[in-house]
Amino acid sequence: MRVLCIFMGETRKSMGGCEIYRISMPFSYMMQHGHQCGWAFYEDIYNEYKVVGPKYWKGFVESADIFVFPRLFVPDKAKEEVTWAIQYLFDQIRKAGKRVVYELDDDYTNEFRDVIGGDAIVAARATDGITASTDVLAKRMKKLTGRPTHVLPNMIDMELWGDAGEPKYKDELGAKILIGLTGSSTHEHDWIVLKNVLPYIIDKYPHVHLLVGGYNPDYLLGLENTTYLPGVNYATYSRLVRNFDLVLAPVNPFDGFNDFKSPIKAIEGMAARRSVDGKPAGGAVIATNNLVYRTAVRHGKTGLLVEHTPDAWAEAIERTITDTAMRKRLQIAGHTWVQRKHSIARHWTKWVSAYQKILNAPANPVELGSIVDKGVVS
Numbered sequence: 411m412r413v414l415c416i417f418m419g420e421t422r423k424s425m426g427g428c429e430i431y432r433i434s435m436p437f438s439y440m441m442q443h444g445h446q447c448g449w450a451f452y453e454d455i456y457n458e459y460k461v462v463g464p465k466y467w468k469g470f471v472e473s474a475d476i477f478v479f480p481r482l483f484v485p486d487k488a489k490e491e492v493t494w495a496i497q498y499l500f501d502q503i504r505k506a507g508k509r510v511v512y513e514l515d516d517d518y519t520n521e522f523r524d525v526i527g528g529d530a531i532v533a534a535r536a537t538d539g540i541t542a543s544t545d546v547l548a549k550r551m552k553k554l555t556g557r558p559t560h561v562l563p564n565m566i567d568m569e570l571w572g573d574a575g576e577p578k579y580k581d582e583l584g585a586k587i588l589i590g591l592t593g594s595s596t597h598e599h600d601w602i603v604l605k606n607v608l609p610y611i612i613d614k615y616p617h618v619h620l621l622v623g624g625y626n627p628d629y630l631l632g633l634e635n636t637t638y639l640p641g642v643n644y645a646t647y648s649r650l651v652r653n654f655d656l657v658l659a660p661v662n663p664f665d666g667f668n669d670f671k672s673p674i675k676a677i678e679g680m681a682a683r684r685s686v687d688g689k690p691a692g693g694a695v696i697a698t699n700n701l702v703y704r705t706a707v708r709h710g711k712t713g714l715l716v717e718h719t720p721d722a723w724a725e726a727i728e729r730t731i732t733d734t735a736m737r738k739r740l741q742i743a744g745h746t747w748v749q750r751k752h753s754i755a756r757h758w759t760k761w762v763s764a765y766q767k768i769l770n771a772p773a774n775p776v777e778l779g780s781i782v783d784k785g786v787v788s
Contacts, residue, residue, distance in 0.1 A: 413437070413765060414474035415449035415513075416499075418482055428515055430644055431564045431674065432480060432543070439758035446474075455499075471506040476765050479537070480513040483528035500536060509768050510536070512557070515543040515564065515672055519554065522666035531555055536776050539768035541761075543672040546701065550670060558771065560764035564674045565754035571648050572683040572690075580653040583637060585619030587731055590654030590693065591630075592623035593675070594641070600661045600668070600698075605629045607724045612636065615731055623650065651682035651693065655737065656730055659697035663718050673697070673706035676713060677752050680706075680744035691741035692748065696726050712744040 415433045437447035459466045484496060503510055517523075518530035531554050534540055540559045542548040548559040580588040589611075591601065612620055612635050622630055623639040631638070642650065651657070657679030661668040680692040695713035697703035707713035714730065716722040730737050750756075 411440075411476070411762065411765060411769070412446040412474040413440070413476045413478060414447075415478040415480065416452055416455065417449060417480065418452045427644060427647075427674070429480070432513055432515055432541075432562070433478070435565065435567055435754050436562075436758050436761040439754055440761060443758075445762065448474075452499075467502045471502050471508055474508065475769060476509045476511055477503050478511045478513050478541075479533070481516075481518060481526075481530070482512060482533045483518060483526045483530040484532050485528040496533075504773065507773070509538040509773065511765070511768055512537040512540045512551075513542075514540070514547070514551070517547065517550065517667055517670035519550075525667075536774065538771065538774045539764070541764055544670065544702070544705070547670045557774065558768070560767065562760055562764060563752065563757075564672045564677065565752050565757055566677060566681040566748060568681060568683070568749060568753050568755065570645070571652070571678070571681040578653060579650060580619075580655075583619050583621075585635075586617040587615070587619070587655045588653055589618060589620045589656040589658060589727070590623070590651060590679075591620065591658045592647070592651070593625055595625045597625055597661075598627060599665065601625075601627060602629060603660055603662075603718055603720055603723060604658070605720075607720050607727065608636075609633055610724060611727055611731070614728075618731060621650075621654070623647075648678075648682065651678055652684055654679065654682065654693040655741075656727065657682075657693040657695045658727075659695060659703060660718065660723065661698045661700060661702070663698055663700040669701045671702050673702050676703055676706045677748055680712065680748040681752070683745060686738050686741050689742050690745050690749075691738070692745040694730050694737045694740040695744060696723075696730060707744075708747075711740075712747045713740055 433449060440447050455470065500510060512534040518526055520526060534551060534555045534557060537557060540551045540555065540557050541562045542551055542559060543562065543564050545561050548561045552559040608620060608630060611618060612633055616635065618635065620633060620636040621639065622636060624641045626638045659675040676695045676697050679695045682692050683690050685691065695707055697707050697713060697715055698718045699715035703715060707715050709715040714726045716726045
């Protein structure tokens with residue numbers, strides 16, 4: 411099987427977790443097992459076409475059987491050149507009898523949050539199949555597009571997340587217990603539930619240190635025994651998480667956008683290996699009790715699920731700090747679960763299976779150009 415992913419936009423500047431989990435990591439394992447996989451940037455493709463001319467497309471579309479477009483959308487009020495270029499690329503792939511796959515791991519409909527300046531559903535309707543990170547997201551896309559959908563859960567490369575020999579950042583901080591809260595600025599309204607909780611925890615338990623990474627909201631600045639870090643690259647991030655005794659994953663359950671995210675924060679926390687009582691273990695995960703995290707955390711077994719209130723969060727954090735036996739049990743059980751359910755080394759064949767089904771199914775007769783021409787996109 412020959413698969414080529416085409417990244418649009420600014421991905422070349424920083425390949426983040428989405429690109430790593432959804433493309434480069436599974437592609438790497440597919441290549442190890444004889445499949446031809448790779449990725450390219452649309453800007454490079456288009457620039458090459460402008461130099462070579464129309465004959466460029468013949469060789470390009472013959473280079474793969476399946477072309478994957480992550481998080482593609484047709485821009486609102488786009489310059490004609492942009493809309494035409496996306497449309498033309500789709501049409502060239504179709505004429506060659508190849509397949510187009512729409513890949514996503516978040517809700518790009520703009521119904522709950524304005525996340526894109528365009529229309530993702532229009533683009534998805536013109537593809538041969540959709541791959542999504544969760545069952546609820548796949549069902550949503552199928553309902554909105556009518557296209558076949560395939561669930562490809564985010565996986566972890568346990569080798570990258572399992573180097574227990576790394577220097578201990580926690581030791582450098584002199585912390586007996588290190589709490590980690592990491593993410594991007596998209597969590598502004600998710601984390602505010604901790605505004606008064608974390609100062610209370612830090613003040614009551616002087617042996618506890620807090621690390622806030624990636625996003626440093628104003629309402630959490632200036633805390634004692636707290637380290638603030640900017641965003642870091644993926645490899646550094648995995649080493650950092652291996653130091654967290656507690657991993658916090660709060661999301662606002664009243665924000666519909668969060669219902670279609672993946673539970674990757676909990677999965678990362680459980681996967682980040684260290685040794686606890688001589689056994690492989692991760693961090694003890696505390697997550698909001700919502701649709702997403704219930705798919706990854708079994709309350710009291712592999713982590714804790716809490717109602718999204720300050721009192722519930724404070725109680726869960728205190729309990730995990732003070733009940734050492736429970737904390738260790740969660741760390742060990744969570745890591746075991748991730749190894750079984752979310753190791754890419756075990757589950758890379760899910761990508762092969764999904765792509766093979768799309769390849770074997772009849773091609774979608776709908777052309778992107780016909781949708782755009784009907785005025786669906788302004």
